[in-house]
Amino acid sequence: MTTHTPPLGRLRWTVADGLTLVGRELGRLRQEPGQVVAALIFPIVMVVLFGYVFGSAIQVPGGGDYREYLMPGLFAMVTFTAMQGVMGRMAADASHGVMDRFRSMPMARLAVPFGQTGADSVIGVPLLAAMVATGLLVGWRPHLGPLATAEAFALIALLRYALGWVGAYLGLAVKDEQTATQLAPLFLPITMLSNAFVPTEGMPAWLRLIAEWNPISALTAATRRLFGNAGAPAEGTAWPLAHPSAAVLLWSAVLLAVFVPLSLRAYARRGR
């Protein structure tokens, strides 16, 4: 338990501490069955709202079923919740003094940010599964075989992990649970500023540019293509939508390259 632990030992403790924090998040969910129920009802609400209410008036480009078009967008939306989830949990720990306790303990410096983002990946699985199940219920299907389907879910998992790190940094930066709670509703418009629910072609040029470079759009376009769902973007769209899988990989790499070091530094900083 000294700083002279060999690098391999330190790595082992980082992983072990991270797993302990994953267990902590699961333990919290067990104490809050209401939250689990809400998380499982959310997909049904979204599918009914978008698939049947708004969807009744939306034309899918190139024709096709709107609910087929919608589901990859909703998967991307669920993916995006990683950001506010991790931000909220980090900010809560910072404002309740739990973060200070972690910092005053002889635990691996990397464990808390890695543990929180790792825990979010685990939490993301049932959330996505609920959305997928709802999709299957209303007629959505992956059409291109297991390999392409697996590739689509891998892209979703990767971007979710990267967005979790953005959330980790934001949580460490705001340090305050209330601020984090107030910021959370701002995330919904970000997911909607994309091709997740409607084609970007009809948007004003400036908005279309933002929407097409939104990582949510790249993920939606990539998974639509890999699932073989309707709504391939028209010719002349921005680069990320023409090469959506590459764009998701690039976005994830950039977000991780920026926010992992930023978060680690913000966590290890000893200031106030």
Place this chain on the structure above:
Amino acid sequence: MTDPIVVAEGLRKSFGDTHALQGLDLSVPQGTVCGVLGPNGAGKTTAVRILATLSVPDTGHARIAGYDVVREAGQVRANIGLAGQYAAVDEKLSGRANLRMFGRLYHLPRRQAYRRADELLERFGLMDAADRPVLGYSGGMRRRLDLITCLILRPQVLFLDEPTTGLDPRSRGEIWDSVRELVADGTTVLLTTQYLDEADQLADDIAVIDHGRVIATGTPDELKAVIGDRLDVTLEDPAALPAAMGVLNALTGADPAATGAGRLSVALPGGRLRLADVVRELDHAGVAAADVTLRRPTLDEVFLRLTDRKETVR
């Protein structure tokens, strides 16, 4: 005598224009309780944060159990426990789940972490609430859980930053009992508090800090001796106040202060005075006293005098 286990020398820390610490020196012998007293904003919390490796001093250095708090933070962390002003536990988990989690994070093997959690819950009377979420605990129970979370590894030094602020008297008493038990086990405790009776109850030594600097140190008795014993007199007839003042002034050489209708208080700086003499002299002057008391000053009076005198010197 062994080296002090907590040593701080010339700690300075500023936040912009606010000089939180301006050359703080502190030394705590092993196995004792050091009470750090000071008004709000005196720098108590900043000092604790530096000693607990959460913050880095601008200049000066500090060592815990021989390890430098900046350069050897890892070793320091393995030897300390920190309980803050608010209960730093996961409110959504049960008490037992919290202790198990922190035990695992302290790198105890699973079985040992679980056993230690039960030991601590049992010993500090939280077993009945062990499986309830902390959210439903009373303020005192939360603080106790916060406190025992620090004890998982049996730290050599425990920092308690205002451990009973906002608690009812009964919960405070329970926290005090817990602290006394720890000290009996040999743990060194550095306690910050605004409650002087808390320091009086628990501390072997007291450091009074103001404006980021230690302005007085000593045992509670030594600090009280600085301002001397006090004589309180309550008169039967408030109108006799001037006459009584004259008598007390002649006896003590100090100016008595009126502390209420027909009530007087006077300091006895180092002087020896017998109650019988006071009663007799008052009687001679025709002053009837309802009550005459010779007492030690409270730590509150010491504190007010010390922090007040500092102001006038500046």
